[in-house]
Amino acid sequence: MTTTDDLGPTGRPQVEFPEPAPLESHGPARVISMCNQKGGVGKTTSTINLGASLAEYGRKVLLVDLDPQGALSAGLGVNANELDVTIYNLLMERGLDVHDVIEETATPNLDVLPANIDLSAAEVQLVGEVAREQALSRVLRPVLDEYDVILIDCQPSLGLLTVNALTASHGVIIPLECEFFALRGVALLVETIEKVQDRLNPRLDIDGILATMFDGRTLHSREVVARVVQAFGEKVFHTVINRTVKFPDATVAAVPINDYASTHAGAEAYRQLARELIANGGAA
Numbered sequence: 415m416t417t418t419d420d421l422g423p424t425g426r427p428q429v430e431f432p433e434p435a436p437l438e439s440h441g442p443a444r445v446i447s448m449c450n451q452k453g454g455v456g457k458t459t460s461t462i463n464l465g466a467s468l469a470e471y472g473r474k475v476l477l478v479d480l481d482p483q484g485a486l487s488a489g490l491g492v493n494a495n496e497l498d499v500t501i502y503n504l505l506m507e508r509g510l511d512v513h514d515v516i517e518e519t520a521t522p523n524l525d526v527l528p529a530n531i532d533l534s535a536a537e538v539q540l541v542g543e544v545a546r547e548q549a550l551s552r553v554l555r556p557v558l559d560e561y562d563v564i565l566i567d568c569q570p571s572l573g574l575l576t577v578n579a580l581t582a583s584h585g586v587i588i589p590l591e592c593e594f595f596a597l598r599g600v601a602l603l604v605e606t607i608e609k610v611q612d613r614l615n616p617r618l619d620i621d622g623i624l625a626t627m628f629d630g631r632t633l634h635s636r637e638v639v640a641r642v643v644q645a646f647g648e649k650v651f652h653t654v655i656n657r658t659v660k661f662p663d664a665t666v667a668a669v670p671i672n673d674y675a676s677t678h679a680g681a682e683a684y685r686q687l688a689r690e691l692i693a694n695g696g697a698a
């Protein structure tokens with residue numbers, strides 16, 4: 415890790431993170447939830463593109479769609495509406511093999527556990543189950559040794575599915591859109607994370623806050639990031655994701671930006687996030 419005198423977008427000295435060494439063997443996975451109960455902050459986009467960058471660095475990556483909207487699955491070219499079994503069935507039924515539900519994507523080293531609208535029933539149905547908060551941990555247990563990183567794309571709520579994600583995770587990444595109300599609701603999210611730490615999963619850590627949709631030309635974006643750094647200090651990733659139409663364009667093409675526009679600054683930003691996460695010990 416080298417630091418320069420230039421200030422980065424977070425107002426702190428710019429840091430460069432080294433290219434990670436290739437892995438000799440794979441697993442056990444570190445599980446990370448992408449979490450923010452606000453919609454449209456970049457959870458799904460960050461799950462896809464951080465996942466693709468980690469995969470590019472030779473990490474074996476599983477992306478878990480835990481949003482009934484299925485945007486993660488669609489963004490990776492999986493038509494989850496045509497599937498007979500999805501993560502919903504794994505959560506609610508016994509005797510299914512998770513391997514039979516996992517789909518390979520067009521990107522090497524990158525697999526997905528798809529979801530569709532069926533999952534919207536799980537929130538209510540799980541309430542009556544024994545160990546209802548541990549259903550996702552149970553689903554993921556058989557594949558932990560096969561992956562280096564598992565990223566869970568949470569739905570925009572703090573309900574039981576999100577609690578399941580936090581219970582199954584080692585870390586949380588909180589994407590925040592660089593908008594005026596970015597910090598609204600974050601206190602409640604942190605409170606939920608602390609409750610899960612207390613009652614269900616003491617190993618859970620906040621890996622970092624990720625500023626997304628940053629526009630360096632506006633004072634407003636820079637002010638929002640400054641406020642986020644003031645509130646969370648070193649928990650804020652040095653990597654900041656710029657606002658660019660290449661992200662929605664890549665989603666329409668149903669591929670990660672690494673495949674859609676490999677040399678674009680947006681692709682480079684998620685590669686940097688992957689390097690920063692690995693340098694911090696947030697991934698192997």
Ligand SMILES: Nc1ncnc2c1ncn2[C@@H]1O[C@H](COP(=O)(O)OP(=O)(O)O)[C@@H](O)[C@H]1O
Pocket residue numbers: 452453454455456457458459460485570626627628655656657658659661662663665
């Ligand atoms: N850095 C970015 N620049 C421009 N648009 C973005 C960026 N990140 C995400 N988007 C777009 O914003 C919308 C919401 O992003 P998404 O990742 O789906 O958020 P969430 O999963 O939190 O609801 C999507 O249309 C997505 O393509």
Ligand SMILES: [Mg+2]
Pocket residue numbers: 457458459481485567568
């Ligand atoms: Mg989403």
